[in-house]
Amino acid sequence: MTTPCGWRVSTEPGLFIGLMSGTSLDGVDGVLLESAPGTPPRVLAHAARAFPTGLRAEFFALNTADFDELHRSALAAQQLADLYAEVVATLLRDSGVSAASVRAIGAHGQTVRHRPDLGYTAQINAPALLAERCGIAVVADFRSRDVAAGGQGAPLVPAFHRAVFAVAGADVAILNLGGFANLSLLFADGRTLGFDTGPGNALLDHWAQRHLGHPYDAQGAWAAGGAVRADLLTQFLADPYFSRVAPKSTGRDDFHPAWLERHLSAHAAQASPQDVQATLAALTAHSVAEALRRAMPAVCELVICGGGARNTDLLSRLQQALPGVTCRPSDHSGIPAEQVEAAAFAWLAQQTLLGLPSNLPAVTGAAGPRVLGAVYPA
């Protein structure tokens, strides 16, 4: 078939790899996906690599203005390509698939700035190097075309969520709990909406690192033993982001350690570190639940993906805040929680090769549907 872009591509089922390194800055998730237009895609393999400590620290540092960022970003991009290539090699080895039979890799890159309000979003990535390392075509830079069309450039996953998780006759919502949290709303009448609700794990991870010396609060056990400080929660929720209407997207540019410090110092009563953790967990749960109730009052099921789906405390807070809604990890709906975002970027790479748009203007606010991404041939 010849696509609207004039490329000749196959519409037979094909293999695609998705690579996601998200705002939690924990590492890379990769999946091998079998997909054909119009049929639900299938995950064949999953592999993950944590960021080496130095690279993780450098990505954190590159999230804020600092010395010699261009040079440092270029070097960090090369290290990221090496890590991406390791994940690809593991996927191919584990599944016994050759590089030649993979049509493309969708490589998200590492977001270090997200300022659609200023007309840009920036992901550190080295797609040309990755194509050289793997001998597979790479699709990258998924967000900038939507931003160029006046959109938020995020979230980009709702179209994939509809392809995989839609249930006939039911209003279903998908929640991705990464560093930040985003909802996809799959209405029974066929409409799809979506937006970032606010912080997911990012502030929880920051506070756990600072007070426990761990990259995250495993299962949310520490938060579960703390008390939610209602006055502090009210103060957090007064941030204007939560009342803004969609389209909207957020990240470390809006919610960062200094944001938290500002609130803690403005808060009259002293809260213990553990109570702060409980209150941050409540912030994620309440901001998601409020947004969901407002945007999809008849929702009956909330499918949860992303690493935050493993935070038992966070899930029980969500369930409490959403009585009558079945809240459960995406494992029950066919794809394990940590594989969904990477699978989405494999699917988005396929859309790009097919010359098909994959942003949803009702979600991102873009002027229209756009073919996303740039292709680096094998």
Ligand SMILES: Nc1ncnc2c1ncn2[C@@H]1O[C@H](COP(=O)(O)OP(=O)(O)OP(=O)(O)O)[C@@H](O)[C@H]1O
């Ligand atoms: N066992 C667990 N208990 C509590 N939290 C967990 C657990 N496992 C993972 N997490 C949380 O999940 C995070 C990683 O999730 P994930 O990789 O989905 O986020 P991400 O990289 O920010 O992705 P994205 O930005 O694409 O949504 C960790 O930083 C941690 O906060």
Ligand SMILES: [Mg+2]
């Ligand atoms: Mg991650």
